[in-house]
Amino acid sequence: MVYLTRVEHFNAAHKLYNDNWSEAENLEVFGKCANANWHGHNYELHVTIKGEPNPQTGFIFNAKTLSTLIKDVIVERVDHRNLNLDVDFMKGKFTSAENFAMSIWNELKPHIEKEGVQLHKLKLQETPNIYVEYYG
Ligand code: NI
Numbered sequence: 628m629v630y631l632t633r634v635e636h637f638n639a640a641h642k643l644y645n646d647n648w649s650e651a652e653n654l655e656v657f658g659k660c661a662n663a664n665w666h667g668h669n670y671e672l673h674v675t676i677k678g679e680p681n682p683q684t685g686f687i688f689n690a691k692t693l694s695t696l697i698k699d700v701i702v703e704r705v706d707h708r709n710l711n712l713d714v715d716f717m718k719g720k721f722t723s724a725e726n727f728a729m730s731i732w733n734e735l736k737p738h739i740e741k742e743g744v745q746l747h748k749l750k751l752q753e754t755p756n757i758y759v760e761y762y763g
Contacts, residue, residue: 633690634672638668640665640709670753671758673748674693675747676746676747688742704716732749
């Protein structure tokens with residue numbers, strides 16, 4: 628079994644805020660991420676697939692095709708958007724890196740499996756110091 632990772636970038640705005648809490652409570656838990664007027668991140672999305680290389684090509688799957696698929700299914704829908712307001716698959720969810728990674732997985736998985744490829748892992752880098760990993 629071989630693992631292949633494709634990395635894509637996008638920028639998006641969000642805020643982390645619990646409507647049931649006071650502003651002070653939100654600030655205490657979410658810090659700057661609770662800023663009422665939003666803030667942005669330069670996200671890095673690592674998509675790892677797994678499989679055996681095709682004897683005709685030596686590839687598990689064409690990395691360029693994988694890139695196009697990730698762009699069509701995810702990047703086009705989130706890049707330069709507000710995750711809380713603009714992104715249908717994040718509606719009603721906290722836009723934490725954890726939830727975002729899990730939602731991206733759910734969106735991407737059927738499209739990757741349709742190509743006969745197994746999705747292994749998503750890594751979503753939110754800041755240079757924070758990333759989450761999800762294996763489904
Ligand atoms: Ni944030």
